[in-house]
Amino acid sequence: MARLTIYKDGAVNATEVSNLFIDEYMKDANDAQLKVYLYLLRMMNAKLATSVSDIADKFNHTEKDVIRALKYWEKQHLLDLDFDENKTLVGIHIRDLDKSVSGSRQTAGSTFVPLPASAASAPANSGPGVSDTVPPVREPESNPAFEKPVYTADQLKEFKNRQDTAQLLFLAESYIGRPLTPSEMKTILYFTDVLHFSDDLIDYLLQYCVERGKKDFKYIERVAVNWAEEGITTPKQAQRTAARYDRNVYTIMNELGKNGSPTTRELEYINRWTREYGFSTDIILEACQRTVLATDKHRFEYAEGILNSWKNQNVHLKSDIRRIDDLYQQRRKNAPAERSRQNGNRFNQFTQNNYDFDALEQELLSN
Numbered sequence: 001m002a003r004l005t006i007y008k009d010g011a012v013n014a015t016e017v018s019n020l021f022i023d024e025y026m027k028d029a030n031d032a033q034l035k036v037y038l039y040l041l042r043m044m045n046a047k048l049a050t051s052v053s054d055i056a057d058k059f060n061h062t063e064k065d066v067i068r069a070l071k072y073w074e075k076q077h078l079l080d081l082d083f084d085e086n087k088t089l090v091g092i093h094i095r096d097l098d099k100s101v102s103g104s105r106q107t108a109g110s111t112f113v114p115l116p117a118s119a120a121s122a123p124a125n126s127g128p129g130v131s132d133t134v135p136p137v138r139e140p141e142s143n144p145a146f147e148k149p150v151y152t153a154d155q156l157k158e159f160k161n162r163q164d165t166a167q168l169l170f171l172a173e174s175y176i177g178r179p180l181t182p183s184e185m186k187t188i189l190y191f192t193d194v195l196h197f198s199d200d201l202i203d204y205l206l207q208y209c210v211e212r213g214k215k216d217f218k219y220i221e222r223v224a225v226n227w228a229e230e231g232i233t234t235p236k237q238a239q240r241t242a243a244r245y246d247r248n249v250y251t252i253m254n255e256l257g258k259n260g261s262p263t264t265r266e267l268e269y270i271n272r273w274t275r276e277y278g279f280s281t282d283i284i285l286e287a288c289q290r291t292v293l294a295t296d297k298h299r300f301e302y303a304e305g306i307l308n309s310w311k312n313q314n315v316h317l318k319s320d321i322r323r324i325d326d327l328y329q330q331r332r333k334n335a336p337a338e339r340s341r342q343n344g345n346r347f348n349q350f351t352q353n354n355y356d357f358d359a360l361e362q363e364l365l366s367n
Helices: 019-028 031-045 052-058 063-075 153-160 165-176 182-193 199-211 217-229 235-244 247-255 264-276 281-294 299-312 318-343 357-366
Strands: 079-083 089-094
Touching: 031 052, 031 063, 031 089, 052 063, 063 079, 063 089, 063 217, 153 165, 153 182, 165 182, 165 199, 182 199, 182 217, 199 217, 199 235, 235 264, 247 264, 247 281, 264 281, 264 299, 281 299, 281 318, 299 318
Parallel strands: none
Antiparallel strands: 079 089
C-alpha cells in the first residue's frame, strides 16, 4: 500500500516545554510558580506580550504573588529580571534551557513587562495584551511576622465565642454568600490575631475582593498579607492603595495627564464615572481625550461635565457619542442659514402684525 501523508490545518497551536524543565525543575515548584513560568512560555512562543497585572488577573493571584514566582525562577537561573534604579520591574528574559543555562542572554527569547507611560515612552502599539499604563510593581519583601499559624480546634472555638466575633463572621458570610468553613473562619482569625486588622478593615477587604469577583479565601488572604506588608491599617489607606494598583484608575489618571496616585477627590470622580454612571473605560477615556484638548486646568471637573452630559443623553456605546456629535455638527451647519434668513429683513426681529387696511380706511372716513 502507498504511504500516507499525515497533515493538519494551520500552524501548530501548542507551547513547547523543555524536557529538562520537566525532569529537573517542575517537581520542586509550587502551583503559582508553574503557572507563571508556563504562561510566560506560552506568550513568548505565540509572540504575544503580557504584564505582571495581566498574569495576576488570569490566575487569580496578586501581583506580588507573580513577582515572587518570577524571582523563584530567577534563582533557578531559568529567567532574568530587569529592574530599574527604583527597583521597578521593567523586563523579563527567559533563558533557553536547551543551551547553556549560564551562557549569554538570548534576546530572541525575551518577554517584556513595560514601564508605566509616565516612566518610559513605549511604542504606541506594543502588542496585544500590553498596557503602557500598568502601575509599577516593587520587589516584595518576605516578612516572617505575617506567617499564618496552624490554629487548633480549641483556638477556633474560643475565637467563635468572643463577643464581637459573631457579627464579623456574619458579615463575611454575607459577602461570600454562604456559611464559612472552619478553614475560612481560621483565616478570619488570622486577620485579627496576626495581621491585627480591625473589623472595619476586614469589612473593606471582603468588599474589595468580592467586587472584583474574587470570593476565594486564598486570594483574599493574599491581598490581606500584601496590605499588611505595606503597613495598611485603615480602610482609607487600603482604598488609596487599591486605586494605585487598579489599572483602569491608573489609565484614566494618565489620560488626564496625572502621573501620581489619585487624591480622594479624584478617586471620587473616577468611582462616580465607573460605578454611578456605569461607563466603560473606553467611554471615560474618550471624555478624557476631549478634556485634554480643551483645557489645562480643572480637568477632572471638565471631564465630569462631559460624562454627566453623556449620562443624561443615555450614552452607552461609542456609537452613541458619534450620534450626538453628528447632531451637534448638523445644528452648527444649519445655524448660519438660520441667522442669514433672520437677518435678511432688519424688521424680522419684531413681531409682525396683520392689519385690515379696508377697516382702517372706513374708520378714518367716518371721523
